[in-house]
Amino acid sequence: MIKDYNQTLPGLEQDIISKIHGIQRRRVFMRQAGYGILSLGSFVGIMASGIYVKDILLTSGSYEYLSLLFSDAEILSYWKELSLSLAESLPIFGLAVLCSVGALFLWSAMRTMQLQLFRRALI
Amino acid sequence: MENLTDAQLITLYIEGNHKAFDGLINRHSQAVYRFTFKLLNNSDEAHDVTQETFIKAWKNIKKFDHDKNFKTWIFSIARNAAYDKLRKKKSVSFSSLDEEENEFDANIPDDQLLPHEIFEQNEKIELVRKALEAIPFDQKTAVLLHHGEEMTFEEISEVVDKPMNTVKSQYRRALISLKKLIEDQNAPKA
Numbered sequence: 001m002i003k004d005y006n007q008t009l010p011g012l013e014q015d016i017i018s019k020i021h022g023i024q025r026r027r028v029f030m031r032q033a034g035y036g037i038l039s040l041g042s043f044v045g046i047m048a049s050g051i052y053v054k055d056i057l058l059t060s061g062s063y064e065y066l067s068l069l070f071s072d073a074e075i076l077s078y079w080k081e082l083s084l085s086l087a088e089s090l091p092i093f094g095l096a097v098l099c100s101v102g103a104l105f106l107w108s109a110m111r112t113m114q115l116q117l118f119r120r121a122l123i
Numbered sequence: 124m125e126n127l128t129d130a131q132l133i134t135l136y137i138e139g140n141h142k143a144f145d146g147l148i149n150r151h152s153q154a155v156y157r158f159t160f161k162l163l164n165n166s167d168e169a170h171d172v173t174q175e176t177f178i179k180a181w182k183n184i185k186k187f188d189h190d191k192n193f194k195t196w197i198f199s200i201a202r203n204a205a206y207d208k209l210r211k212k213k214s215v216s217f218s219s220l221d222e223e224e225n226e227f228d229a230n231i232p233d234d235q236l237l238p239h240e241i242f243e244q245n246e247k248i249e250l251v252r253k254a255l256e257a258i259p260f261d262q263k264t265a266v267l268l269h270h271g272e273e274m275t276f277e278e279i280s281e282v283v284d285k286p287m288n289t290v291k292s293q294y295r296r297a298l299i300s301l302k303k304l305i306e307d308q309n310a311p312k313a
């Protein structure tokens with residue numbers, strides 16, 4: 001008798017699936033916005049650290065060491081001294097920051113695109 | 124998807140196949156709806172609770188213990204959600220059921236039955252429904268899961284998270300109460 005008043009509700013499955021997809025789309029949108037902001041921030045970081053690195057390279061004499069390396073092959077016999085001088089003149093901190101923000105930009109941009117594809121699949 | 128077990132669908136979903144969870148919804152949502160409908164005696168509320176149940180399951184699917192049965196897990200969530208709904212509504216008095224009788228208009232009796240048989244069947248259903256409304260929530264859950272969903276006492280004890288002997292005694296007490304209530308309803312009024 002308990003089974004006799006079994007009921008089904010047409011469209012229930014689709015209602016639940018739509019609701020879950022709606023929540024998923026909102027979540028994905030929020031994450032996408034986060035990664036988008038991170039991409040934008042890291043892009044600004046790339047520009048700023050790029051300008052900083054370029055200025056340091058121009059003033060530190062690193063270019064001179066590099067041009068010496070290509071113009072005079074004999075200098076290679078003094079490679080240890082040359083490497084040390086070059087390392088001293090390079091903006092290590094600036095380059096490290098540039099590489100870090102570059103990696104961050106690539107990662108966040110990739111995640112943003114992945115999430116965009118996922119969002120499209122949900123629609 | 125239809126040939127896969129619940130555990131396989133869950134694994135697929137966790138691995139990134141987003142259609143796999145839809146398979147679980149298609150497989151269990153009507154059963155969860157039937158159960159919550161009988162617990163709540165209201166179609167809209169049962170719909171909401173069923174939806175809420177699957178959303179909770181979806182949010183917690185990664186925490187699901189693969190040694191357990193998905194069906195008992197989802198019914199356990201449904202039972203708790205229905206219980207919360209009832210608690211919010213406060214207890215529904217037995218007499219107030221009459222206001223919701225239209226909920227049962229959707230019951231379509233077997234076409235093969237004769238009119239007087241349909242009438243008798245509907246009367247019996249109504250008696251059982253009213254009697255079920257009058258028994259405690261845990262007893263009602265035990266009866267609905269055992270008879271409605273054909274769950275074993277072991278499965279029911281997983282759903283309600285209580286020892287099997289407790290479930291069995293709740294079930295026995297439910298049957299005694301139901302019998303008495305139905306007899307009382309059938310008894311001629313003075």
